Amino acid sequence: MPPSRQSASVGAVRRSFAPWSDSHAKPLIRVEDVTKRFGDALAVDSLSLNIFEGEFFCLLGPSGCGKTTLMRMIAGFEEPSEGRITLAGQNLAGVPPYRRPVNMMFQSYALFPHMSVEKNIAFGLKQDGLPKDEIASRVGEMLRLVQLERLAKRYPSQLSGGQRQRVALARALAKRPKVLLLDEPLGALDKKLREETQFELMDIQHELGMTFIVVTHDQEEAMTMADRIAVMDHGRIAQVATPGEIYEQPKTRFIAEFVGDVNILEGHVLGQEKGLWRVQSPAADAPLTIDDPDEVLHTGQAVAIAVRPEKMVIQRDPPEFDAQNVLTGEVWDIGYLGDWTVYRVKLASGAILRVTRANKSRFVQNPIDWDEQVYVTFAPDAAVILAE
Numbered sequence: 001m002p003p004s005r006q007s008a009s010v011g012a013v014r015r016s017f018a019p020w021s022d023s024h025a026k027p028l029i030r031v032e033d034v035t036k037r038f039g040d041a042l043a044v045d046s047l048s049l050n051i052f053e054g055e056f057f058c059l060l061g062p063s064g065c066g067k068t069t070l071m072r073m074i075a076g077f078e079e080p081s082e083g084r085i086t087l088a089g090q091n092l093a094g095v096p097p098y099r100r101p102v103n104m105m106f107q108s109y110a111l112f113p114h115m116s117v118e119k120n121i122a123f124g125l126k127q128d129g130l131p132k133d134e135i136a137s138r139v140g141e142m143l144r145l146v147q148l149e150r151l152a153k154r155y156p157s158q159l160s161g162g163q164r165q166r167v168a169l170a171r172a173l174a175k176r177p178k179v180l181l182l183d184e185p186l187g188a189l190d191k192k193l194r195e196e197t198q199f200e201l202m203d204i205q206h207e208l209g210m211t212f213i214v215v216t217h218d219q220e221e222a223m224t225m226a227d228r229i230a231v232m233d234h235g236r237i238a239q240v241a242t243p244g245e246i247y248e249q250p251k252t253r254f255i256a257e258f259v260g261d262v263n264i265l266e267g268h269v270l271g272q273e274k275g276l277w278r279v280q281s282p283a284a285d286a287p288l289t290i291d292d293p294d295e296v297l298h299t300g301q302a303v304a305i306a307v308r309p310e311k312m313v314i315q316r317d318p319p320e321f322d323a324q325n326v327l328t329g330e331v332w333d334i335g336y337l338g339d340w341t342v343y344r345v346k347l348a349s350g351a352i353l354r355v356t357r358a359n360k361s362r363f364v365q366n367p368i369d370w371d372e373q374v375y376v377t378f379a380p381d382a383a384v385i386l387a388e
Contacts, residue, residue, distance in 0.1 A: 011244015019052040028053040034083035043069040045235035058222040061232035103177040107184040109168035118152040142170035256306040265305040291380040309356040311382035
């Protein structure tokens with residue numbers, strides 16, 4: 001492996017936090033060979049997973065993949081059909097939800113409409129029989145944490161969606177659980193507020209040092225907030241890794257296509273040359289050259305080449321004679337997104353490529369237009385070979 005690859009990071013690093021890489025670190029939560037059936041339906045299938053203290057962990061996947069069922073088993077609202085779940089070494093089998101050191105924030109927020117903000121936050125503390133002065137202290141602490149001091153006397157009907165979300169979060173945090181479970185916590189917010197709240201949740205989690213587990217089907221949400229992501233598919237975990245690894249080094253075609261935009265080029269392996277894989281694809285006239293040393297392949301094997309749209313370069317002039325990975329086609333569609341322009345390029349094979357280009361200046365001289373003949377290239381290390 002080249003020295004530059006050894007020292008390089010896969011994606012941006014949000015914080016230097018990686019207990020899963022320490023062989024001596026003990027997970028806070030262990031999910032061991034857990035299966036959950038509802039009659040004949042298999043919701044979770046022999047799933048194993050470790051989650052560490054202080055981690056912002058995300059369960060990501062399409063509807064029906066089992067992510068919410070897994071969260072509900074951790075919370076105690078469902079019991080595993082097989083396997084076990086432990087928290088801080090304690091087997092949670094048979095332990096009711098109110099006896100577990102976890103709290104769950106539901107997608108609907110489930111606020112009491114007849115109670116003010118401060119009374120909603122205090123409700124669980126009163127149920128636990130805490131002294132009045134301690135309840136008042138914790139409620140004040142939570143109001144400051146979620147920046148709702150001025151709205152303490154208001155009722156849920158007098159709040160915006162984002163404010164109600166903060167009340168629900170404060171109520172869940174007030175009991176100081178070891179683990180906070182969040183089920184699609186931002187689903188009811190508009191796009192801009194959702195993006196702002198993602199960073200607020202990250203700041204709160206980091207400040208408290210608490211373990212957060214979030215369920216979502218929103219890839220961008222998971223990529224923004226999580227230290228690690230477990231991508232789920234049909235009750236199983238397809239990959240557990242940091243956001244950078246999930247995006248840049250997907251293990252399967254399902255992951256590559258589910259997380260972000262991707263171009264998939266079909267082909268078969270011709271062999272290796274100077275440490276690089278040579279792949280023949282109907283999308284290109286000449287063999288593709290791919291730098292993916294982690295893959296073990298054999299000649300003639302059918303593979304898929306995954307290339308993210310932003311890693312492709314589009315131009316109207318022919319590339320240099322020795323350029324690698326050259327694809328030719330015609331501009332089929334153009335989408336202007338402000339910060340990016342998206343080009344859909346139809347190749348002679350009929351495949352449609354999605355290529356994005358950053359708009360670094362306000363004005364573009366002689367821009368590429370519809371129906372133009374163009375060349376699309378990508379570097380050997382910009383692609384990932386998927387054997388599955």
